[in-house]
Amino acid sequence: MEYIKLNSGEQMPIVGTGTNTYGKENNQYRGKLNGDFTVLEDAIDLGYRSIDAAVSYSNEAGVGETLAKSKISREDFFITSKLPINDEYISTKDAVRKTINNSLKNFHTDYLDLYLIHHPIENKEYFKQTWEVFEEYYKNGKLKSIGVSNFDEELLNEMKKFATVKPAVNQIPINLKEPNQELIELLKSMEITPVAWGPMDASGEQIEALTEIGKAYNKSWAQVLLRYQIQRGIVVIPKSHNKNNQAANLDLFNFELSEEDVNKVSHL
Ligand SMILES: NC(=O)c1ccc[n+]([C@@H]2O[C@H](COP(=O)([O-])OP(=O)(O)OC[C@H]3O[C@@H](n4cnc5c(N)ncnc54)[C@H](OP(=O)(O)O)[C@@H]3O)[C@@H](O)[C@H]2O)c1
Incomplete structure (x- = not known):
């Protein structure tokens, strides 16, 4: 496994697994x-x-229970969860605290590695107070890193007005159908790590082209696609219900795409 150092100083594995359909x-x-x-x-x-x-996946308790029951020790996991933005979760500071505390309980732990605001919060007061609570939990060590998801440039700039802790990551869609290149460049310039959700999304034609590129490396289209992202410093969290695909998505560290192939993928 390779790791990316977040601006919090914490190390995040560059490949993780999504969970949004697990246990359903x-x-x-x-x-x-x-x-x-x-x-x-x-x-x-x-x-x-x-x-x-994420809290909104409704399966956080089951995911947490599965991790707690595994033979792996807590410090070997990097656990991310996300705060939903419905009023009930953000309209008071106590509501935010209650949700974070509940996530901690669901994961049977006294800290989470990363906690995100799942979507943009339109109400400016709620937005500011939510981030203030995130900073409170960051400073007391219960959240090792804090970040955002689905944020654009305008919101990231809005945050600068009140944030004393910069978001460590912005989790956004990054795939061949939605490359999000401009935002990725902005995030890198701000020292915010881009995390790709929905990383496997590609058209039939794009899959054919990736398959062709993969032949020289003896790798599948999916491995070429994920390797392309991690090779340029993007964290990926692919989700699969197929054990072979899960294994393939981790088997990315024994080859390197040539500059020519990186260029090809970026133009698909
Ligand atoms: N922050 C947000 O707003 C947000 C939004 C969406 C998702 N997410 C997070 O991002 C995670 C990943 O996104 P996602 O679940 O939407 O989609 P994804 O991981 O891009 O795609 C999942 C699909 O790709 C297939 N797949 C995975 N590995 C493969 C491989 N090696 N070869 C062929 N097919 C493969 C899976 O099929 P099989 O099961 O058959 O392998 C599944 O149909 C989610 O689980 C969630 O944790 C966050």
Whole structure:
């Protein structure tokens, strides 16, 4: 595994697993919880240590329970969760504290590695007070790093007015259909690490082209795509319900794409 040093000083694994459909019927995002986290157990067995969760996925308790029951010690995991932005979670500082405390409880832990505001908060007062609570938990060590998700340039600038701690990451869609290149460059210039959600999204044509590139390395289209992202300093959190695909998505550290191939992928 390779790691990226966040602006908080913490090391984040460059590959993690998403969890948004785990423990749910038919592997559907809105599926009923069924308590079956075998797929997450498989991921942990394969070596995944960075786990991307969220309160709004409704399965945080099951994800936390699975991690707590594994043979892996707490400090070997890098656990991310996210605060939803519905009023009930953000309208008072105590509401924010209650949600963070509940996440800590769900993960049977006294600290989380990373906590994000899941989506932009439009109400400026709520936004400011939410970040103030994040900073409070950052300073007391219960949140090792704090960050945001789905934020654009305007919001990142808005934050500068009140933030005394810069977000460590911005988790945004980054894939071949939505490359988000300008925002990635801005984040890098601000020393905010880009984390790619939905990293596997690609058209049939793009998959064919990636497959072609992969032949020289004996790697699949998915591995070429993920390698392309990590090779340029982007954290990826692909999610899979297939153990072979989960294994493939971790098997990225024994090849390097040539400059020519990086250039090809960037133009797909
Ligand atoms: N911050 C946000 O607002 C936000 C939004 C969306 C998602 N997320 C996070 O990002 C994570 C990842 O995003 P995502 O779940 O939307 O999509 P994703 O990881 O980009 O794609 C998942 C799909 O890719 C397939 N796949 C994975 N590895 C593969 C491989 N090696 N070869 C072929 N197919 C492969 C999976 O199928 P199989 O199961 O068949 O392998 C699945 O259908 C989520 O789980 C969640 O934690 C965050």
